[in-house]
Amino acid sequence: MCLSKNEEEIEAIAKKWASVISDKYVRQQAEEAARIALRHGIKDLPELREADLGKISKYHGARASFQAGMTDELPSIIRVNKRGYRGWKEAHANAVRYGQLVQDNPLLHELGHYIDYCNDSANYRKLEHTWKVENVDEALVKKHLSTYALSDYAEFEAELNAAIMRGKVLPKELLSYSHMNQVDTPLAKRMLSLASGDSVCLPNEDVCKGFKDAMKVLFHQKGSSFSIDILADKNVQGLIEAHTSVLDRNLQRLEMSDLMRQRLTRSNYIFSGIKTFHELNEAFPSLLDSNGNRKTFEAFLNDVRKIDKTYNSNYLRAEYNFVQSSAEMAVKWERFSEDGDRYNLQYRTANDSKVRPEHAALNGVTLPPSDPFWEEYYPPNGWNCRCTVVQVRKSKYPATPHEEAMALGEEALQRDTKGIFHFNPGKEDKTVPDYNPYTIRRCRDCDIAKGKIKLAKAVPENELCAACKLLRCIKDVQNEHIEKNRSLYGKLIKDDKYKDVAFDEKNGGLKATHIGHNLDKDKGWYETTIQDVGYKHGHSVILEDEPQNVYKGKSCEGLWDDLKFEVAGAESGTSNNIRNALKHCASKPESKIAVLFFPNGNFSAENFQAGLAKFNGLKGTSQYKKFDLIYCIQGEDIVQIKKPS
Secondary structure (H helix, E strand, O other): OOOOOOOOHHHHHHHEEEEEEEEHHHHHHHHHHHHHHHHHHOHHHHHHEEEOOEEEOOOOOOOEEEOOOOOOOOOOEEEEEEEHHHHHHHHHHHHOOOOOOOOOOOHHHHHHHHHHHHHHHHHHHHHHHHOOOOOHHHHHHHHHHOOHHHHHHHHHHHHHHHHOOOOOOHHHHHHHHHHHHHHOOOHHHHHHHHOOOOOOOOHHHHHHHHHHHHHHHHHHHOOOOOHHHHHHHHHHHHHHHHHHHHHHHHHHOOOOOHHHHHHHHHHHHHHHHHHHHHHHHHHHHHHEEOOOOOOOOHHHHHHHHHHHHHHHHHHHHHHHHHHHHHHHHHHHHHHHHHHOOOOOEEEEEOOOOOHHHHHOEEEEEEEOOOHHHHHHHHHOOOOOOEEEEEEEEEOOOOOOHHHHHHHHHHHOOOOOOEEEOOOOOHHHOOOOOOOOOOOOHHHEEEEOOOOOOHHHHHOOOHHHHHHHHHHHHHHHHHHHHHHHHHHHHHHHOOOOOEEEEEEOOOOOOOOEEEOOOOOOOOOOOHHHHHHHHHHHHHEEEOOOOOOOOOHHHOOOEEEOOOOEEEEEEEOOOOHHHHHHHHHHHHHOOOOEEOOOOOOOOOOOOOHHHHHHHHOOOOOOOOOOOOOOEEEEEEEOOOEEEEOOO
16 A cells, blocks of 8 residues: 555645645645555655755756755654745746756655665765765666756766655666665655555645546536536546546556557546546536525535545556456467467466465366467456466477367356456456446447446436447547657657657657747747646647737637647736737737636636626727637636637
8 A cells, every 4th residue: 555644644744744835836845746656655754945056047046955964863744945836836847847957846856865764774874875876777777767856976876766655667777776675664665666566655746636627517517406517627627537547557668569569548437437437427416405405605515525536546456457467468369369270279277375375276178279268268357366378389288178178268257247247458458348337248249338236236228228328429639630640740740840849659749940939038928828728738829820910910829739829928807907908909800719827826717707797898990800719827726718609
């Protein structure tokens, strides 16, 4: 288990620890860092203090620093620079963007130092800990961690620990550089296990946030019955994607074809989506109290925390282990298929005292890959099954009679009365069968996966079918989007006129900047920030050439998902400010999308609606135009999307 304390206790400790920070955003980051560290087995946090660590400039000054105790009896301290609050978010987002840091929470980095100290306090105090990192593959470190990780051994360990706590699965070679391999502490063993993908720390910060955001969507749903359509909401999709990301960790460390990876990822998404549907459906009745009155959101969220724990901690751990085994066996099958029936396949158990007797009966069963036996009894054959299959020479290991093998298989899976585990992940290209704890038996024969079993008793079959269809449709659209942007990326990366070209394989995000694009001296960071936010959320954002000979200089910023867009700052966030920002975007004749940026974190849905109303009052004048879309961006999030009514 990764949990050092229960969730209620973790939340209380995190809030108390961070309460010394006066800045709201930095305090939230401190809370986040504390929660993550506590969930990863840190028993006691170092002392947190606000301090004046000197002026912050572009190249100098620390926003936070870790000071280890001079002895094990003296406290370790993390100091947070009060002078660094301004520009805190942008500075660290840029550091991640350009590969300087592995993640954007500097306090989690400092807690990475603390973990290093906890693992071996004597080594941490040695002078050698500040020596430059040597005898490593620097390109590998930069790719998976950051340039900062190469500063010295202390920073390497801090960046490594921060990456692990963020859920990254890392190459064995990179992990071999860590001092954690030389210490024998439960914490070091746990961190290395998490980093290798052998284990998972739950609850996961992203899943917890995703659950809360999804519950907000459910809370604000209108009508007296649960609407399946909310599965398409971006915040509900956030929970699905967060859950999927946990399962996808298993795929990161395995070598497989692109097609296999794509199909297994899809399987994880569909499974996570159906699971999310059950969470929402189960939570829906809790919206009302015993008198039929709607609860406050706080009361509702408190009442559904049990659902979160059940699905996203207890169940998710077992699901992670199953997907881990399924993915490994799918990769093996892909390799076996390359050889056809040249070799036989042999079933093997872990051969220890933990092997289930019914699985032990299958040990040594040998058949060619084409035998139907492998369609029904290929591992994993149950939750936490550790069985495997290996290739063997036919001359050395003759085939088991088919009927005998099938009888042994039936005996091995006799406890699987519903037949859930009768599937081959490699042949079906799935980590989880269509028939699983969130569906019904008929899903085995249905391409769109419908139904319910024990966990879905309260769900009408037609609703579950509709949810399955919707999720698959969403995924198909996402895949089309990814393929389209992948193709565009292939062209842009070869074009000398574009720089900073990047593509996200997971969500299809694409960004590029034409060498002729003119960034404003003072507010050019508005454009690069919204570009990064759009990219993060899976959009294609290309800052195009801005030729000086365009009529009255009214060229747009570039293309947002193939539509021309313009950016305007809404510094004050007032309704008048928002109206004026929209007027600016409308002044560009070709603009189809208006992107409003709120650099000071003062977005208000009420002010936006009021400002939009004022802008709409300009209809019939040259200051107005009808946009296809209006995006409002604050921090790292798209906080509002307005489509034409």
